[in-house]
Amino acid sequence: MRISDRQRYEMANARVDSAKGDNANMLELLSTQKRINRVSDDPIGMGQALKRKNQISNYDQFIKNIDFSKGYLERTEAALQGINENLMRAKELSVTLANATYGPSSREAASRELREIIEGVVSLANSAYGNRYIFGGFRTQTPPVNREGGFMGDDGAIFLQVDDGTFRQINLQARNLFEPSADEREKGHFGMVHTLQILTDSLQSNDVQGIQVAMEELDFQMDKTSSYQATLGAIHNAVDETSKKLELTRELTQVDLSRIEDADTYRAASDFKRTESVLQSTLMASNKLLQPSLMNFMQ
Secondary structure (H helix, E strand, C coil): CCCCHHHHHHHHHHHHHHHHHHHHHHHHHHHHCECCCCHHHCHHHHHHHHHHHHHHHHHHHHHHHHHHHHHHHHHHHHHHHHHHHHHHHHHHHHHHHCCCCCCHHHHHHHHHHHHHHHHHHHHHHCCEECCEECCCCCCCCCCCECCCCCECCCCCCCEEEEECCEEEECCCCCHHHHCCCHHHHHCCCCCHHHHHHHHHHHHHCCCHHHHHHHHHHHHHHHHHHHHHHHHHHHHHHHHHHHHHHHHHHHHHHHHHHHHHHECCHHHHHHHHHHHHHHHHHHHHHHHHHHCCCHHHHHC
């Protein structure tokens, strides 16, 4: 059967297109370093890769939440530490100036330092992380403690998701830190700022008995602050453990994703060279096949 010029052309063109397609596929694989670049490459593998990518995206969001949580907790920890140091300084002054060897002028001078301590405690109570007040519960846009020591926040507990199905509280419900509970009030306890104000007034009026009352109350306030610090430490440790687990899980998922979709670089380079040689050979063969002879022209 005689093969026409048109048939020879179509056969040669099909071979060239096939060789070019194979070469282009190998070039894409080599440049992307991915063996799966479209669904047709491996439908099952593509589905598995998309699942892993979605998991990694979720892990990245959880890591962002954890980073925010750590910053929030560290800011809270610094504020509590500062408050505790102010209370300790107030206690030192009260112990020293309750001694009868000190006179009214010394106590008056100390009262001025106490006023600065009160301002420092109120400022720390109104600490913010970013644009959020850390002790105000859900009322993160309003300073939670006023100059008189009254608590203006609420009892909201703020949770952030840090893993699949896992939420961690990142704030302290701080009302009882700054104000006495009903039971504490019945037992004669005061709020934190109120206690410092009692000491300030007693120093200013040279009231030794008032200084002693404030001195005992400061022990209660420091114990309460230490308790909040311990609670915060437990929250921070839980977040740290979750963070370590999450980073390991993300790393393992990334390894699994690479196993599914990454190409063998050495094999990809070899296959590219092979398809390039095939393409060159096909082009040369097609050129010879399609080149008309003088006899064909004269026919």
